[in-house]
Amino acid sequence: MWLLYGANGTTGRILLEIWKAHFSDLPRPVLAGRNPVALRALGERYGLSYEVFSLVQLHQRTLPSEIQLVVNLAGPYSETAQPWIEVCSAHRKAYMDICGEWRTFQQMYAHCALSVPIITAAGYDTVIGEGALYRLCQARPNPEQLKLRVYAKGGFSAGTVKSALTMLTQGYYIWRDGQLLAVPFHEEKWEILPHRTYTFAVATLAELITFPAWHPVKELSTWVALPERYLRWRGLLEKIAVWKPFLEGMYRLLDMQRGRLAREMDLNARSYLVAHTEDYFVLVDSPQPYWVTAWTVLSAVRLFFSEGAEAGVSSAFSRWRDKLWEALPDIRVSEGRL
Ligand SMILES: NC(=O)c1ccc[n+]([C@@H]2O[C@H](COP(=O)([O-])OP(=O)(O)OC[C@H]3O[C@@H](n4cnc5c(N)ncnc54)[C@H](OP(=O)(O)O)[C@@H]3O)[C@@H](O)[C@H]2O)c1
Numbered sequence: 001m002w003l004l005y006g007a008n009g010t011t012g013r014i015l016l017e018i019w020k021a022h023f024s025d026l027p028r029p030v031l032a033g034r035n036p037v038a039l040r041a042l043g044e045r046y047g048l049s050y051e052v053f054s055l056v057q058l059h060q061r062t063l064p065s066e067i068q069l070v071v072n073l074a075g076p077y078s079e080t081a082q083p084w085i086e087v088c089s090a091h092r093k094a095y096m097d098i099c100g101e102w103r104t105f106q107q108m109y110a111h112c113a114l115s116v117p118i119i120t121a122a123g124y125d126t127v128i129g130e131g132a133l134y135r136l137c138q139a140r141p142n143p144e145q146l147k148l149r150v151y152a153k154g155g156f157s158a159g160t161v162k163s164a165l166t167m168l169t170q171g172y173y174i175w176r177d178g179q180l181l182a183v184p185f186h187e188e189k190w191e192i193l194p195h196r197t198y199t200f201a202v203a204t205l206a207e208l209i210t211f212p213a214w215h216p217v218k219e220l221s222t223w224v225a226l227p228e229r230y231l232r233w234r235g236l237l238e239k240i241a242v243w244k245p246f247l248e249g250m251y252r253l254l255d256m257q258r259g260r261l262a263r264e265m266d267l268n269a270r271s272y273l274v275a276h277t278e279d280y281f282v283l284v285d286s287p288q289p290y291w292v293t294a295w296t297v298l299s300a301v302r303l304f305f306s307e308g309a310e311a312g313v314s315s316a317f318s319r320w321r322d323k324l325w326e327a328l329p330d331i332r333v334s335e336g337r338l
Contacts, residue, residue, distance in 0.1 A: 001066045002301060005084070006074030007031040007050075008038035010157035010262040011098065011123075015073070015294035016046055023298045027305060030067065033074065055083045063087070069094040069304055071297060076163045077104045081120075089116055094309055096300060096316070098123030098293055101163055103170055105209040108313050117309035119300060121210050122316035124271075124289035125150055127296045129207045129222075130317035131325050132275035132333075136282045137215060139335060143277040144218055148207055149200050151192050151225040154269030154288035158258040162251055168241040173204045174221040175212055180204075183221075187231070190223075192272050192283070198225040201234075214318040267291050276338060285332040292328065299327035 006012055007029075019026070031050035033039055043050040053061055055074075063070070070093050074080045077099040085108065088095040096119040099105065108120060121127070129148055136146065173180040183202060191197045205222035212220065226234075240246050254261075267288050274283045286292050300316045303309075303323055310319070317324055325331075 001027050001064075002029050002069040002071060003032050003051075003063070003067050004029040005032045005070060005072045006080075008033050008035050008042060009073055009159055010258065010265075011159070011290055011293055012073045013042075013262070014267070014290050015297060016042065018291075018294045019298055020046060023302065026298065026302055029071070030064075055080060058083050058087050061087075063091045063093060067093060069096060069301065071301065072097045073297075075099070075101075075159045076166045077101050078163075078166050081108060085111070085114070085118060088118075089114055092116055094119065094304065096120070096122055096297070096304070098297060100125055100206045101167060102173075102204050102206055102209050103167070105206060109209065109213060111313060114313060115311050117304075117311055118313040119304065119309055119316050119319060120313060121206055122297050122300045123293040124286070124296065125152070125273075126206045126210055126315055127317045127324065127328075128273050128284050128286055128292065128331075129205070129275070130211050130315060132273055132282045132284050133207065133211050133217075133220075134215065134317070134321065135333070135335065136275040136277065136280065139282070140277050140280045142216075142218075145277060146217060146220045147223065147276055148205065148220065149190055149192060149223040149225070149274050149276075150205070151198060151272040152289045153271050154267065154290070155265035156261065157265075157290065158254040158261050161254055161261075165241060165247060165250055167204065168238055170204065172202050173208060174202070174219065175208045175217060176219045178212075180208065185234070188223075190274075192225070192274055199228070199231065200224065201226050201231065210315040210318070214314060265290065279338050280335070281338050282333065282335040285334075286328075287330050295328055296324070299324055302327070 034054040036052045039050040072084045094117040172183050187201045189197050190200050200223035203224045269288045303320045
């Protein structure tokens with residue numbers, strides 16, 4: 001059995017729909033989180049048992065012995081990953097998440113001697129991003145410089161915006177010669193699809209930590225396509241984000257808007273991610289990121305139960321690579337010379 005914590009969030013709800021339709025052969029999840037009303041409704045809807053507890057109560061709980069794996073969908077992970085990793089280590093349970101926060105990865109990867117599997121980064125950007133980088137490195141071994149660009153479409157959840165806010169004041173980095181190197185904020189135009197050029201801003205994405213952790217890289221930079229209106233306000237946002245009351249107010253506002261943001265998502269949108277060197281590219285055209293995240297998590301859960309997982313911290317893609325990639329639906333890959 002496995003425990004799904006944060007089951008009532010946007011990603012959890014999409015995951016449960018996909019679980020019912022496509023993954024019902026998996027061991028049944030036990031739903032968990034801190035909202036009793038939402039969890040009871042989900043439990044009734046999917047015929048699943050549920051448990052209600054906050055992270056503060058987590059250390060006083062005994063996790064049932066039948067639970068082998070905890071899937072933590074509750075973010076920002078700067079708040080939730082550490083308590084869960086401590087409890088999973090103490091109770092000898094495997095842990096999985098969809099973290100995309102680079103500082104949290106730095107802390108996680110520092111725990112190299114953990115005796116249980118810590119399967120991190122099982123979400124869209126990291127699985128698809130590492131998959132594209134891996135394929136690029138097979139086509140062009142030992143490149144001098146790698147760039148990864150993400151053009152995600154179909155809307156954002158409150159949790160994603162909260163996670164992004166936590167990183168707003170943490171600066172911009174690239175990976176070079178075995179370490180993170182601070183760089184100034186900068187933008188560049190890039191034609192990600194024929195005749196479709198977007199402005200990409202340098203961003204400190206998860207892959208800067210997760211990919212060099214298992215694959216040699218000389219230089220890697222990561223970029224996201226951002227709307228012009230965000231780029232106009234970025235400087236001001238970064239300045240006021242250091243002010244704690246502002247962040248707390250934004251969190252409250254986002255929590256109130258969670259339902260609206262989820263309803264406004266376009267689950268049929270397609271997203272694009274390209275990994276490239278100076279002269280070669282791998283482009284991945286995939287379904288909507290939250291939908292893909294639900295599939296990557298459920299596929300990783302299936303691989304965990306069928307293949308097992310080694311102790312220690314590593315990303316979902318680096319553990320199962322081709323097996324995880326092949327399990328993802330409707331992923332279209334094109335590659336060639338630039
Ligand atoms: N890597 C990827 O590609 C990817 C994709 C999707 C999402 N994510 C990340 O996953 C996280 C969740 O996303 P979402 O779309 O599900 O967000 P969401 O719709 O805002 O839901 C957040 C969920 O986390 C729970 N939660 C938040 N803080 C908590 C805390 N301190 N203690 C206990 N529970 C807490 C919420 O519980 P309550 O209802 O009780 O508030 C809710 O269940 C975010 O960090 C997001 O960035 C990553």
